[in-house]
Amino acid sequence: MFLSVKEMELRKIRFDVTFEPGRIDFAGEALEQASPLRATGVAELLPHSEGEVRIQGRYSVEMVAECDRCLGRARFPLEGTLDLYYRPSSFIARDEEVEIDEEEAEMGFYEGGGLELEDILREQVLLGLPMQRVCSDVCKGICPVCGRNRNETECGCRPETADDRWGALRDLAR
Numbered sequence: 292m293f294l295s296v297k298e299m300e301l302r303k304i305r306f307d308v309t310f311e312p313g314r315i316d317f318a319g320e321a322l323e324q325a326s327p328l329r330a331t332g333v334a335e336l337l338p339h340s341e342g343e344v345r346i347q348g349r350y351s352v353e354m355v356a357e358c359d360r361c362l363g364r365a366r367f368p369l370e371g372t373l374d375l376y377y378r379p380s381s382f383i384a385r386d387e388e389v390e391i392d393e394e395e396a397e398m399g400f401y402e403g404g405g406l407e408l409e410d411i412l413r414e415q416v417l418l419g420l421p422m423q424r425v426c427s428d429v430c431k432g433i434c435p436v437c438g439r440n441r442n443e444t445e446c447g448c449r450p451e452t453a454d455d456r457w458g459a460l461r462d463l464a465r
Contacts, residue, residue, distance in 0.1 A: 292408040299336035299344065299405075306348070306408060307331045315409050321356060322416060325366065328352040330371055330412055342379040344401070349373065351410055356424045360432035361440050369419045375411065377401050 292303055308331075313323040332348015350390040352369045378397040430442035436448035 293405055294334045294344070294346070295430040296336060296342060296344065298403060299334060303333050303335040303463065305333050307310035308408065310409065310412070311315055315413050315416075317354070317413070317416070322420075323355040324352060325355045326353040328412060328416070330373075330408065335408075344377045346375045346377070346406075346411065347374055350415060352416060354416065355418065356420070358426040358430060359424050360430045361426060361442055362433065363426050363440065363442070365422070365424055367420055369416060371415055371419050373411070373415060375399060377406060 292305060292307075292308055298304060308329075310328040310330075312327065312387050315324065315328065316430075317324055328350060329352070330348060330350040332346060334344060335345045337345055349370070354367045354369060356367065357363070360447045376397070378401075380400045380402045426442075433439065434438055434441055434446045434448050437446050439446045
């Protein structure tokens with residue numbers, strides 16, 4: 292869905308959309324969209340600004356990724372709010388280095404006549420995912436010796452003893 296700045300000059304753009312799995316491309320992030328992504332909200336051109344846009348709303352979706360510990364499937368239900376500001380890319384100083392304050396660091400930029408809602412939602416979903424994607428807090432992971440998933444079977448392997456070449460340095464720290 293294209294959010295046109297020209298249309299926002301006339302009125303706010305309200306949206307209540309659902310994107311079925313596969314409509315927004317998450318393949319490059321090793322993610323799969325497991326449920327429809329629902330987004331509601333409003334996009335408006337801020338008065339007395341030079342093309343500054345504010346987007347407010349909510350979204351919800353369930354994503355699936357590989358567990359970082361056991362490599363199984365991990366599900367992540369996400370719900371979030373949107374309160375985003377965008378300026379035309381012409382505001383970016385191209386030839387000189389400038390200092391920006393904290394408020395400007397949270398500003399996004401757009402080119403052309405507006406923004407694609409799909410791109411905004413993709414970014415927000417990626418930001419909403421945890422840094423370490425695990426299937427559960429008690430996930431035991433994969434055995435480093437035999438490679439079995441320790442959530443499914445106990446393997447009985449004993450980890451190899453560590454190489455003690457660093458022992459002298461460890462003793463210095465005590």
